[in-house]
Amino acid sequence: MTDTVRSAAASALAEVEKVTAVILPEPGAAVVALPEASPDQAAAIRKRMDEIDMGNSQSILAFGSAAQAELQVISQDMLSGVKNKDVGPAGDSLRDIVTTLRGFSVSELDVRRERSWWERLTGRAAPLARFVARFEEVQGQIDKITGTLLTHEHTLLKDVKSLDLLYAKTLTFYDELALYIAAGAAKLAEVDARDIPAKAAAVAAAPEADQVKAAQELRDLRAARDDLERRVHDLKLTRQVTMQSLPSIRLVQENDKSLITKINSTLVNTVPLWETQLAQAVTIQRSKEAAVAIREANDLTNDLLTSNAENLRETNRVVRTEMERGVFDIEAVKQANAALIATIEESLQIADEGKARRAAAEEDLVKMEHELRDTLAAARSRADGTGASLGGTV
Known part of the structure; x- marks a missing residue:
């Protein structure tokens, strides 16, 4: 005024x-x-x-x-x-x-207010x-x-x-x-x-x-x-x-x-x-x-x-952790040893299972051989009538 x-x-x-x-x-x-x-x-x-x-x-x-x-x-x-x-x-x-x-x-x-799109557009x-x-x-x-x-x-x-x-x-x-x-x-x-x-x-x-x-x-x-x-x-x-x-x-x-x-x-x-x-x-x-x-x-x-202090802390933690590690980690050695033992045990188990299967197969072979011989002998005795003697001879 x-x-x-x-x-x-x-x-x-x-x-x-x-x-x-x-x-x-x-x-x-x-x-x-x-x-x-x-x-x-x-x-x-x-x-x-x-x-x-x-x-x-x-x-x-x-x-x-x-x-x-x-x-x-x-x-x-x-x-x-x-x-x-x-x-x-x-x-x-x-x-x-x-x-x-x-x-x-x-x-x-x-x-600090947010400007409208028109204000941003027109500058x-x-x-x-x-x-x-x-x-x-x-x-x-x-x-x-x-x-x-x-x-x-x-x-x-x-x-x-x-x-x-x-x-x-x-x-x-x-x-x-x-x-x-x-x-x-x-x-x-x-x-x-x-x-x-x-x-x-x-x-x-x-x-x-x-x-x-x-x-x-x-x-x-x-x-x-x-x-x-x-x-x-x-x-x-x-x-x-x-x-x-x-x-x-x-x-x-x-x-x-x-x-x-x-x-x-x-x-x-x-x-x-x-x-x-x-x-x-x-x-x-x-x-x-x-x-x-x-x-x-x-x-x-x-x-x-604050950022510099936090970065220093993070970097120091990583460096010190790497410095305190051995050439091989004990956990890695343990895992490798356990894997080796498991491999040996698995090999032994597989060998035992194979031996058992072979023994069972030999028994089956002997059985099948006997069954085959008996069948053949019975077939010949029917052919010449001497099945009883042939069977006793066999």
Whole structure:
């Protein structure tokens, strides 16, 4: 935020407090009738009663309209001021500044965050450099929006003051209507109690030639009385509508005051605080980057020391193990000796098995030879009939 805007916002703070501290008076109570009115009120009511001429219908129709003249002038001036405004809603500017701040992420400062594929593809700037560039861009937007907010604030201050004047005039008109209503009611009571009976008596006492004229005057008086009653009723309705407009004016004022307070708080407190916090974030991140670089250097040194020590240990273990070994490992000699013994035993076993098989084969051969001889001898004895002797000879 520029120094000019900051100074203007600070100077407007007193005016904002002054405007927001104004308490609007409440509208008065019910209409006070002439018999119950104070001397000042009674004098005001009689003064307005004198404006009524029961013989002039125009005075009855215009009864109470003079009170509206000044209120209409104030309302037209205020509407003209609203039409001539060349500024957008202040709420839009507040939303713009919130949107701008929310769109600026401090997480972009994290140099260790994983970059997106788009950042890797386009080779975008380092996070801190891009963050600072983004900060300058957002700073320009904030300066522009704060200038617009200051303009809104001055406009709203004028609106609130205009509404104060409109409220006061409306309240005066509201009280003035009460006097006119009381005056009309008193005049109606006077006409009903005095004028109409007197005119009716005059009609009854008039000569026959004048009775038609007197009766017409009585009818005109009664018609004027009815017009006055309707006019008083209209004034009562107008007073009711006026009473309803007072809370509306107050509600608009309260909304404008709340918006003024929010704008001034944003200009005086929120934006400077945001700028301070952002500057601190940039400074802290730079310190953090330096600390990270130092830590990475220390970690690299520690990794080298640890790796060298581990490599020395592994190398020493391998070398010493090889140095302590003999030409032949005793386990290898044992395995070779066991294999040799097993081979000899297996050879002896195979030889014994072969000898046993040969002995069994010799027995089988002798058996087969005897069986063959017996078979041949039996065959010859069948041929020459001397099988018995041949068999005994064999």
